[in-house]
Amino acid sequence: MTNIQFVLSDDINRAVEASMGRYLKDSRASCVLLLSKSGHLISQAGFTSNFNVQSIAALIGGIFTSTQALAKIVDEEKFKVMFQEGKNWNVYFCLISDQFILATVFDKSTVVGMIRHAAGEAEREMSPVLARAIVADTDQAARDLSQEMDQAPAPAAGVPAPQEEALPDFNQAVEDALSKLFS
Amino acid sequence: MSLINYSSKEITCKIVYYGPGRCGKTTNLQYIYGKIPDAKRSSMVSLATEKDRTLFFDFLPLELGDIAGYKTRVQLYTVPGQVFYNSTRKLVLQGADGIVFVADSQVDLWQENTESLANLRDNLGILGMDISKVPLVMQYNKRDMPNIVSVAELDHALNFRKVPHYEAVATTGAGVFDTLKAISALVLQSLSAKYRR
Ligand SMILES: Nc1nc2c(ncn2[C@@H]2O[C@H](COP(=O)(O)OP(=O)(O)O)[C@@H](O)[C@H]2O)c(=O)[nH]1
Ligand SMILES: [Mg+2]
Numbered sequence: 001m002t003n004i005q006f007v008l009s010d011d012i013n014r015a016v017e018a019s020m021g022r023y024l025k026d027s028r029a030s031c032v033l034l035l036s037k038s039g040h041l042i043s044q045a046g047f048t049s050n051f052n053v054q055s056i057a058a059l060i061g062g063i064f065t066s067t068q069a070l071a072k073i074v075d076e077e078k079f080k081v082m083f084q085e086g087k088n089w090n091v092y093f094c095l096i097s098d099q100f101i102l103a104t105v106f107d108k109s110t111v112v113g114m115i116r117h118a119a120g121e122a123e124r125e126m127s128p129v130l131a132r133a134i135v136a137d138t139d140q141a142a143r144d145l146s147q148e149m150d151q152a153p154a155p156a157a158g159v160p161a162p163q164e165e166a167l168p169d170f171n172q173a174v175e176d177a178l179s180k181l182f183s
Numbered sequence: 184m185s186l187i188n189y190s191s192k193e194i195t196c197k198i199v200y201y202g203p204g205r206c207g208k209t210t211n212l213q214y215i216y217g218k219i220p221d222a223k224r225s226s227m228v229s230l231a232t233e234k235d236r237t238l239f240f241d242f243l244p245l246e247l248g249d250i251a252g253y254k255t256r257v258q259l260y261t262v263p264g265q266v267f268y269n270s271t272r273k274l275v276l277q278g279a280d281g282i283v284f285v286a287d288s289q290v291d292l293w294q295e296n297t298e299s300l301a302n303l304r305d306n307l308g309i310l311g312m313d314i315s316k317v318p319l320v321m322q323y324n325k326r327d328m329p330n331i332v333s334v335a336e337l338d339h340a341l342n343f344r345k346v347p348h349y350e351a352v353a354t355t356g357a358g359v360f361d362t363l364k365a366i367s368a369l370v371l372q373s374l375s376a377k378y379r380r
Contacts, residue, residue: 005377010190038278039242039258040186040195054244055228058258062230062239065274170250170368170375177247177255178364182218 005135006036013043015129019122020045023102027118028110030089033057033103034096034126037065042100042133056103064093064101083112094119097127099134185280185374187253195256196370197278201303202285203295204264207324210353211285212243212259215363218356219245239263240275250371257367264299273306281318281370283362285353286341288323288331293340300341318369321348322362327355 008016016034024032024045031046033053039061041053064082071079082093092104092115102122104115186195200208209229216227223246230239240260247255260279262272276282284303286296304314323337334350342348347365351358 006186008186008188008190013188013190036186036278038197040197040278042186052226054256054258055226055242058240058242058244058260059228062274065277066239066271069270069274170371171364173250174247174364174368174371177250178360178367180248181223181245182360183220 006040006042006133007135008042008133012129012133016043016126017045019125019129022125023104023118023122026121027104027106027115029092029104029106029115031105033060033105035061035101035103037061037099037101046105060093060101060103064095081116092116092119094123096123097130100126100130102126185370187374191254192252193254193256194250194371194374195258196280196374197258197260198281198283198366198370199276199279200259200261200283200285201272201276201299202264202324203287203292203299204266206264206285206287206292206296206299207351207353208261208264208285209241211283211322211324211351211359211362212241212261214353214356214359215245215259216243239271247367251375255371257370259363266298269302269306272302273309276303276306277310279312279317280374281320281366283320283322283366284341285322285324285351286337288325288337289328290330290332293332296337296341315344318366318373319344319346320362320365320369321346322351322358323348324351324353324358326350326357327352 020032020034020043029046032044033041033056034043035041035057039058041057044053067079067082071077078095078098080095084091088107090106090112092106092112094102096102102119104119106115185197188194200211202208212227216224225244228242230241240262243259245257245259247257249255260275262275282303284300307314307317321338321342323334325331334348338348349358349362349365351362353359
């Protein structure tokens with residue numbers, strides 16, 4: 001299964017946070033969110049405490065991916081940038097490395113040209129760093145890992161992967177976590 | 184598509200409730216949302232039409248807290264079930280770490296269930312994912328309705344992988360948490376198998 005996953009190590013995290021901080025300052029935006037196209041929040045900078053950032057990230061992921069579907073229909077490869085203008089607040093979105101979305105919330109204290117310029121810089125900085133966070137074809141990685149560990153043969157196509165029954169240890173942990181959350 | 188942050192010790196994973204229109208996917212999330220104590224409640228996002236039908240998706244983030252040393256966050260999504268929303272379904276399905284297939288147990292909905300499962304297989308294929316490998320559980324919902332198919336028959340027709348299945352009445356919450364627990368555990372297990380550290 002080729003399903004992209006993101007793994008953030010210490011150094012990737014530090015580099016992304018540094019770039020986000022610089023971008024926030026250079027653009028003079030109020031807050032900046034970096035997320036994956038599937039709606040996972042990766043990093044945030046600036047004034048975000050009043051917002052429910054997880055939900056914002058999920059919605060932005062939805063907006064952006066539907067915009068890309070629209071691009072395909074009108075025969076554009078992709079829309080790289082999107083801009084939403086409100087009375088007090090504006091949001092500027094741009095795609096980074098095809099997998100990430102940089103969403104910038106700003107008010108009258110800056111202008112979209114400045115955001116656009118600073119976002120270009122931020123993209124140049126972050127693209128190579130973020131590329132290292134992408135782990136594609138995880139099944140291959142998992143097979144390599146299991147072969148290293150116990151020389152187990154790779155499961156034949158169509159046969160359920162052994163992990164589904166083999167490791168029951170998370171059941172109790174999830175059970176405990178859920179009963180804690182819901183009490 | 185999970186997000187694993189080794190430095191802040193956080194894991195975020197995405198679980199998608201899939202199934203035909205009106206089978207009870209949104210009701211599952213609403214029931215779960217309703218059971219979160221006020222103090223811990225954030226928000227559930229529902230993009231619906233005026234007729235209460237899911238237009239784009241429902242979204243419910245759950246903070247499970249510490250599991251195996253990681254701050255674990257599970258994000259629940261539902262897809263719109265109606266046939267004509269297929270492009271939206273693909274968007275929501277993108278990056279799913281686990282899937283709950285919700286079937287409507289009513290006799291009249293037999294065909295909708297099998298079509299939706301075939302559609303899931305197709306959409307996963309387009310996204311480069313394999314329905315025979317993705318963490319999956321089945322939920323046979325609306326067990327309270329009068330004219331329903333037996334669990335054995337549903338299982339025979341839909342559960343080709345013999346994954347865990349649960350009977351449910353989403354409106355009263357029966358089976359809802361068992362389903363959630365099972366898929367969460369499967370997803371975390373498969374992630375840990377992939378990223379042992
Ligand atoms: N009797 C009964 N009704 C249900 C059950 N689950 C959902 N419903 C109802 O079925 C309708 C569609 O449910 P909804 O969650 O919106 O379906 P979705 O399209 O899959 O999101 C709603 O009126 C629900 O109240 C159930 O287990 N039993
Ligand atoms: Mg719905």
